[in-house]
Amino acid sequence: MRKHPSSLSPGPAALILLAFTVLFPVGRASAVTVRDYNGDGRGDLAVYYPASATWYLLYREGGSSVRQWGFKGTVPVPGFYDNDNIMDLAVYDTATGDWYFQYSATQSATKRNWGWSQTLPVPADYDGDGITDLAVYHPPSGRWYVTYSHDGSAATFPWGFGATFPVPADYNGDGRADLAVVNANGDWYINYLNGTSRKVNWGWNLTYPVPGDFDGDGKADIVSYDFKSGNWYFLYSGGGTAVKNWGFPTVWPMAGSWGDDNIDDMAVFYPPSGTWYLRYSDPTQKVEAVNWGWSETVPIDVNIFNWARLHPAPH
Numbered sequence: 001m002r003k004h005p006s007s008l009s010p011g012p013a014a015l016i017l018l019a020f021t022v023l024f025p026v027g028r029a030s031a032v033t034v035r036d037y038n039g040d041g042r043g044d045l046a047v048y049y050p051a052s053a054t055w056y057l058l059y060r061e062g063g064s065s066v067r068q069w070g071f072k073g074t075v076p077v078p079g080f081y082d083n084d085n086i087m088d089l090a091v092y093d094t095a096t097g098d099w100y101f102q103y104s105a106t107q108s109a110t111k112r113n114w115g116w117s118q119t120l121p122v123p124a125d126y127d128g129d130g131i132t133d134l135a136v137y138h139p140p141s142g143r144w145y146v147t148y149s150h151d152g153s154a155a156t157f158p159w160g161f162g163a164t165f166p167v168p169a170d171y172n173g174d175g176r177a178d179l180a181v182v183n184a185n186g187d188w189y190i191n192y193l194n195g196t197s198r199k200v201n202w203g204w205n206l207t208y209p210v211p212g213d214f215d216g217d218g219k220a221d222i223v224s225y226d227f228k229s230g231n232w233y234f235l236y237s238g239g240g241t242a243v244k245n246w247g248f249p250t251v252w253p254m255a256g257s258w259g260d261d262n263i264d265d266m267a268v269f270y271p272p273s274g275t276w277y278l279r280y281s282d283p284t285q286k287v288e289a290v291n292w293g294w295s296e297t298v299p300i301d302v303n304i305f306n307w308a309r310l311h312p313a314p315h
């Protein structure tokens with residue numbers, strides 16, 4: 001569903017579409033989010049310049065665009081808020097809890113309030129209908145306030161405490177994002193919202209959580225990145241663990257799918273030069289350095305804003 005190479009004729013493209021529909025029958029049931037802003041099916045590189053609320057998008061199939069969306073005090077919260085497979089620009093006003101959307105299908109804009117000055121935005125697809133749901137996490141109480149796009153209802157869940165960092169993702173592969181938090185000891189608490197939960201220690205106080213589906217089984221893996229060594233520690237959903245070195249001090253780690261295989265890749269962003277270092281998940285482990293951004297921009301795939309509000313000292 002997420003792949004439609006333009007070079008293919010309608011025949012094979014339809015077959016590929018069918019294959020993906022069979023593989024991922026429930027909406028966007030893959031645990032991988034392809035952050036595609038222009039509809040070519042490929043994950044794009046996106047950075048945000050907070051001073052002017054400008055988005056810089058580098059399309060992987062060629063081209064780029066610069067778009068202004070947001071204002072002082074907003075943070076980027078892009079997602080699939082309308083029903084095409086193209087990411088919509090969206091920002092969250094940290095002072096008011098207002099969300100501002102620009103829908104890719106219609107280019108129309110809308111605003112909704114969900115949250116307030118003490119909450120962090122944690123949008124994800126919690127009901128599994130393929131549409132990103134508005135949600136916020138309230139650190140002082142550890143409460144999650146989640147909306148459901150399929151019927152407009154809302155729910156509140158106590159899951160977290162104090163300075164735990166929210167990392168929602170689909171950890172069990174049922175197509176719905178799960179509630180998850182990580183504390184300063186590297187303890188992960190995952191609530192699958194089906195009556196079961198999991199606690200596991202994977203990381204420590206110098207690691208940053210970067211969950212993603214790196215083994216390609218449709219379930220997010222528990223992954224911690226060590227800021228000091230640049231090591232990625234993988235606890236695969238399909239079993240097994242791994243340590244891979246990809247990074248160095250002062251970079252921000254990201255999980256995302258920028259290749260062709262719908263499996264998450266490792267990436268780090270080096271602010272001084274605005275360089276992305278990508279390491280693809282395909283068997284060749286191909287690597288690439290791309291300059292996109294500069295020292296005052298932040299890559300949108302890293303949840304730097306939530307992190308900064310919980311951990312005032314960066315890194």
Ligand SMILES: [Ca+2]
Pocket residue numbers: 079080081082083084085086087088103104105
């Ligand atoms: Ca869209």
Ligand SMILES: [Ca+2]
Pocket residue numbers: 124125126127128129130131132133148149150
């Ligand atoms: Ca949804």
Ligand SMILES: [Ca+2]
Pocket residue numbers: 169170171172173174175176177178192
């Ligand atoms: Ca799930």
Ligand SMILES: [Ca+2]
Pocket residue numbers: 212213214215216217218219220221236237238
């Ligand atoms: Ca996995």
